[in-house]
Amino acid sequence: MNVIRPNSLQARDIAVAIHPQTNLAKHEQDGPTVIVRGDGIRIYDDSGKEFIEGAAGLWCAALGFASDRLADVAARQMRTLGYYHSYRSTAHPAGIELAEKLIELAPVPMSKVLLQCSGSEANDTAIKLCWYYQAAMGRPEKNKIIGRMGGYHGTTVAAGSLSGKPDMHVDFNLPLPQFKHTLNPHYYRFHEDGETEEEFSTRMADALEAMILEEGPDTVAAFFAEPVMGAGGVIVPPATYFEKIQAVLKKYDVLFIADEVICGFGRTGNWWGSQTFDLKPDIVTCAKALSAAFMPVSALLINEKVYQAMVAQSRKLGSFVHGYTYTGHPVAAAVALETLKIYEEMDLVGHSRRVGAYFQDRLAAFADRPLVGDVRGVGLIAGLDLVTDKAARTPIPSMEPVERHVREAGLVLRLIGNRITFSPPVIIDESGVDEMLARLDKALTGVEKELAL
Incomplete structure (x- = not known):
């Protein structure tokens, strides 16, 4: 359980706000993650922690999270x-x-x-x-x-x-x-x-x-x-x-x-x-x-x-x-x-095809991991199916350790059922893909050790 400081942004939010797609009882206990700044594919919370935002917010922040233009x-x-x-x-x-x-x-x-x-x-x-x-x-x-x-x-x-x-x-x-x-x-x-x-x-x-x-x-x-x-x-x-x-x-x-x-x-x-x-x-x-x-x-x-x-x-x-x-x-x-x-x-289509092909190729290698049953995607959108038994396609029983390790690795992804999904800002480049997947590798390694897979 987080310690919520009085008059902090977290405490103020708990006092007044309802959040969509949220366990409201758990929210009252743990409080929100407060995001205060964005720069390209990265966001920063109120403690200064940096994340690569691999979900483009809710599939939508195609150009990142701030734009003077x-x-x-x-x-x-x-x-x-x-x-x-x-x-x-x-x-x-x-x-x-x-x-x-x-x-x-x-x-x-x-x-x-x-x-x-x-x-x-x-x-x-x-x-x-x-x-x-x-x-x-x-x-x-x-x-x-x-x-x-x-x-x-x-x-x-x-x-x-x-x-x-x-x-x-x-x-x-x-x-x-x-x-x-x-x-x-x-x-x-x-x-x-x-x-x-x-x-x-x-x-x-x-x-x-x-x-x-x-x-x-x-x-x-x-x-x-x-x-x-x-x-x-x-x-x-x-x-x-x-x-x-x-x-x-x-x-x-x-x-x-x-x-x-x-x-x-x-x-x-x-x-x-x-x-x-x-x-x-x-x-x-x-x-x-x-x-x-x-x-x-x-x-x-x-x-x-x-x-x-x-x-x-x-x-x-x-x-x-x-x-x-x-x-x-x-x-x-x-x-x-x-x-x-x-x-x-920016030649959106050309960029998406080039970087998307690189992303899909790099992500496909994760299919060899003991926790990953399936990898599928197209362009700059993809999903990993997480399983504990590949032959039986048995879904991982809980995504809690996945969410925890992903966050600790400085990564924001969309977790749906037993799937990890990606839709990074379309401005992401090959180096951004490399860093995002390196953080995913770190997170999955932590989960696999925790589950003894």
């Missing part, structure tokens, strides 16, 4: 037009330019952009648009939404229902009844003996088709998927998975929404995960690296088919009755637009 853009925009809304045919230059840029960068042809404030909001809005579209097409009963077990799409009531994570549902009265969840495409964890990746993918697609048929194709509106499942443990799709899934969706006229909140903007070695895995979505949602996390902003990219249905419903009903006070906030839009300029100047 983006601060200047935000300040300039605040002095010019610090706020205005986008309701009732009102626009501002930053919002217009950001929408134009996103249409230019879109992974498949898209018609329009709807700016929002967070990834959760973007996915919540996408769900509403799926229902709006089906109503416009004269089939309001086609309203069920399919996600995947282990998938994550946010924490609003609808996006939380769509997410296939039971811990997010318990005692929140979720999921809502029209949300269904098909199988988790985690090949390493769920493949049957002798089953190839292609055979596993066929079984996944067959399961989706069986669910659609059981529910009734005339009741299923849409399917949501992350190109790489992020908060589910960094699950890279097995060979032919999306090819077979998209064939099922097309067969039953089910909209496909690609959740690019984590994968968008260079994470997988392309601008979009949809390009990496050849997805053809009707709607793309994005956030996080859109502004490198320096401002809360998200966007939906909407194809012409869905947009024309929205126009028809708006004409019929008199208005498109949706929006948030901060939709398309000019400061957030200006920062996002400048972030995209920085990505282009």
Whole structure:
């Protein structure tokens, strides 16, 4: 147990703050880690301890944790037009330019952009648009939404229902009844003996088709998927998975929404995960690296088919009755637009491919360790499956020693179930990868000694 000093930042936080995804009782006892400064891929706590941030915060701090350039853009925009809304045919230059840029960068042809404030909001809005579209097409009963077990799409009531994570549902009265969840495409964890990746993918697609048929194709509106499942443990799709899934969706006229909140903007070695895995979505949602996390902003990219249905419903009903006070906030839009300029100047895709290949090659060597059952990743995102018995794929019983040794080594990573996941800031270079993995090596050595593996 930590000793909390009276009037310290920790004590003040305990007195007033609630933290997401936190054991609140343990937090009252131990207090928070207080981060006071960031520099590139490094952060520093209030004791001065330095960490390499291998998770980019929450998958989002693509350019690290401080930026004079983006601060200047935000300040300039605040002095010019610090706020205005986008309701009732009102626009501002930053919002217009950001929408134009996103249409230019879109992974498949898209018609329009709807700016929002967070990834959760973007996915919540996408769900509403799926229902709006089906109503416009004269089939309001086609309203069920399919996600995947282990998938994550946010924490609003609808996006939380769509997410296939039971811990997010318990005692929140979720999921809502029209949300269904098909199988988790985690090949390493769920493949049957002798089953190839292609055979596993066929079984996944067959399961989706069986669910659609059981529910009734005339009741299923849409399917949501992350190109790489992020908060589910960094699950890279097995060979032919999306090819077979998209064939099922097309067969039953089910909209496909690609959740690019984590994968968008260079994470997988392309601008979009949809390009990496050849997805053809009707709607793309994005956030996080859109502004490198320096401002809360998200966007939906909407194809012409869905947009024309929205126009028809708006004409019929008199208005498109949706929006948030901060939709398309000019400061957030200006920062996002400048972030995209920085990505282009640094050759984001080329950098991510080069450093990502180096990272994946270096990380693959960890598969030989007694604690590591599987290593999979793409670009600058990856996951390690930690096991105590490789042959049986037995998950490590507790991640507590892993978390402790990782922190002691001066490293911040995302621990999910029995997996260690990586999504470092995309500005990381080869030397940063070397130092990050050297700290991981130290941490895993400590865990293996402690567990006598």
